[in-house]
Amino acid sequence: MTSSELKTGRIVAALILIQMALGPFLNFGLLEPVFAQPGFLQNAAGHSTEMGIAALLGIALGAVSLGIAITAWPVFSRHSQRFALWVLALSTVGLALATVESATVLSLRSLSENYANTPGADIALFTALRGIAAAARNWAHYTHLIVAGLLLLSFYGLLCRFALVPRVLAAFGVFAALCQLTAVSMPLFGQPIIFALLSPLGLSHLVLAIWLLAKGFRDTTPTHLG
Numbered sequence: 001m002t003s004s005e006l007k008t009g010r011i012v013a014a015l016i017l018i019q020m021a022l023g024p025f026l027n028f029g030l031l032e033p034v035f036a037q038p039g040f041l042q043n044a045a046g047h048s049t050e051m052g053i054a055a056l057l058g059i060a061l062g063a064v065s066l067g068i069a070i071t072a073w074p075v076f077s078r079h080s081q082r083f084a085l086w087v088l089a090l091s092t093v094g095l096a097l098a099t100v101e102s103a104t105v106l107s108l109r110s111l112s113e114n115y116a117n118t119p120g121a122d123i124a125l126f127t128a129l130r131g132i133a134a135a136a137r138n139w140a141h142y143t144h145l146i147v148a149g150l151l152l153l154s155f156y157g158l159l160c161r162f163a164l165v166p167r168v169l170a171a172f173g174v175f176a177a178l179c180q181l182t183a184v185s186m187p188l189f190g191q192p193i194i195f196a197l198l199s200p201l202g203l204s205h206l207v208l209a210i211w212l213l214a215k216g217f218r219d220t221t222p223t224h225l226g
Helices: 003-030 040-079 081-116 123-161 167-189 195-215
Strands: none
Touching: 003 040, 003 195, 040 081, 040 123, 081 123, 123 167, 123 195, 167 195
16 A cells, blocks of 8 residues: 555545545435424525525535535546546536535525515415425435445445455445435335445444544456556
8 A cells, every 4th residue: 555545545535434434414404494384485495594494405516516526536447447537427416416406495585585574375385386396306316316326336336346445345335336326216116215325334334434544445456448
C-alpha cells in the first residue's frame, strides 16, 4: 500500500461517513415532520426552512457521491477505465436526479403555501393537486434510489473484481447493493419497499469506511486496463 492509496481511501471513507450521517438526518429529521399526519399539504408550509435545508442537503449528498467517484478515479482507472467510467457516469446521473428530487420537494412546499394562503380553498382541487405533486416527488425519489443502487453495485463490483479491499468485504457490498436495488425497485411493481433489505448496505458501508480509514485501498497490480 502506497501513501496515495492510503490517502485516497481515507478521503473516500470520510465521504462515506458523511453520507451515512446526513442521509438519515435528511429523511427522518428534516422531512419526516412534513409527511406526518395529516400530510404535507397541511404541514409543509409550517416547515419552510427545514424543507429548504433538505433540498440543499439532498443536492449536497448527490455531490458527495460524485466526489467519491472523482477522488477514487486515479485508483480505479489504473485497474479498469470502463469500471471507473461507470462509477463516474452513474454518480453524475445521481447528482442530476438528486437535483430533480430536491426541486420536487420544494414544489410540495409551494403547493402547501398556496393552500395555507388561500382562504376558502377548493379542497377537492388541492387534493387532486396533492396527489399529482406527491407522485412526482415519489417517482423522482425512487428513480434516484435505483440509480444510487446501480452506482453502489458498480462501486463494490470494482472493489471486488480488483481486490482493492478484502474480497469478502467487497462481495458483501455487492450483495448489499443487490438487496438495496431489490428493495427500492418494489414500488415500480406496486409493492412497498422492504426496509429490511436496506440493512446490509448500512453495515457494509460502515465496515468499508473503517477498513479504508485504517488501511486505504490495496496497492494491487492491475491485470488489465479494460
